[in-house]
Amino acid sequence: MLTLRDIRKSYRIGPTEVEVLKGVSLEIKQGELVSIMGQSGCGKSTLMNIIGLLDRPTSGSFMLDGAEVSYTNDDALSEIRNQRIGFVFQQYFLLSRLTALENVALPLVYRGDKSTNSHERCMELLKRVGMDDRAHHRPAELSGGQQQRVAIARALVGNPSLILADEPTGALDTQVGGEIMELFKTLNAEEGITVVIITHDPGIARQCKRVAVMKDGVIVP
């Protein structure tokens, strides 16, 4: 599903150039459940942002579903994010002014087609993550775990083939984190969605079929 070859990313801070990713090569197949581990600052989030098409590598090749996306234009990248990728962030990143339901519906707003039953679809997904009774609450009225559930529903609403989760349980206690992890596992098992999870929790990583370890800007074999 995605193939990274010799991905490099460097930041220029003043006169010095810092290379964060030093040639990452990684292949993830359709339907995999992968976790990425590694020390803080080793470049996991940087890699994830590149995979999620939020950031561009300095060099290297990135094939998504068999197509090179390194030179794809901005609008087309937005479209790919909208149609094929679901994001789950450590800080949930829900829009505070919108209700849970409206947050879930947000990706559909940016779809060209105004499908008629989007409301039902959103409710269905909220039900799936066990949040249908809180559909009209705003994020501030929800606990962290509940917010993350809403965020997962939002990631799912566009029927993505890939879910990228950057420390999705990082702000949650072990029990709630475990529940969130169960959700990912079900999605992966039942719907064949490819899931990539960055985590510091070995307990989480252990539940994944595959663990990639990063160290100092490269994937350790």
Next chain:
Amino acid sequence: MVSVGRIVQEESLRQFKEMGTDILTIEKEFGGGGPPGSGAAKSALRLDTVLAIPSRCPGIAAVAPSVRGNGDISFNGKKLERSSPMGVTASFLDINKLTMEEGRFLSDLDEQSRYCVIGSQVAAELQKQGAARLLGSKIRLGDNLFTVIGVTNEVPQGGMRRFEPNEMIYLHITTGLRVFANAEIQSITARVSNGTTNNAARDQVMAYVASLGKGQAVRITSPEEIIAQMEKQMQMFTLLLGAIGSISLIVGGVGVMNVMLVSVTERRREIGIRRALGAKRGDIRGQFLIESVILSLIGGLLGIIFGIGASWLIAHFAKWQFALSFSAILLGVGVSNAVGIFFGYYPARQASLLDPIVALKSD
């Protein structure tokens, strides 16, 4: 601003229509600006030549010559302020679109009489001074006493007339010419016949006056000229108001831009989230443009409400008729829209150019 300009315009048009567009004003030309007394002696228009105008000029239906006088006016020994005497003919009432409230107007049979007709303001003054009945009251004008035989209806302030109808004491013109010091006919109001253009009528009068010889000359003003002159003034006025308005628009627009720039910086995280979920640059730009337009429209609506209120107040105190200008309101809405788009474009563009990852990482 535009609203006030509009009211002024409507007002002058209203005053104008009240008098009718078929009225010419004929005034004696004083020539090279010499002292009126000296020049007047030679070329004063004689009453009989003036009254002959309708018969000599087919384009003129009627004339109303008038002669202004001055001097103290008193009633019961008390001086009457804000009143002035004028000698007129019977046709004066109709041509000047005046109507009687009480009694009758001067007629041709009142030549050399000691009768007078008073305006509503003078009537009110008399009553204040204790006149039990207006008709029959005696007003002293210099050495002569005049008996009131009629009162004209009140006329709204302003207007195209060259005198203040409510403050007038009308005498018959023959009386006026005799009792006023330095009396001469200065101004003639003439009504143009049906089917004759103002210009044709004016040429006839010019020709007639010239045929009198003796250096007689008059200046004739038609309503078109007055309206043209007024429109020019109006344009200046509106232009001035427009200039003030434009400056406030720019100031307001910069305010809108500032608010939007702050809003964009404060909501970088939101922009990042929306971008991650698939918003294109254009979506973000559109969102902020719409917000900026809404902001400007709210400002515009407040401005329109305030503007209507202010122009109502101005009209109220200036005793103008209040006119709501729908085009001005439309203009206001349109301009607010334009301001929103124009001054909102830069912030919206800034928002759309934010890198998704930079926006997402900021807080």
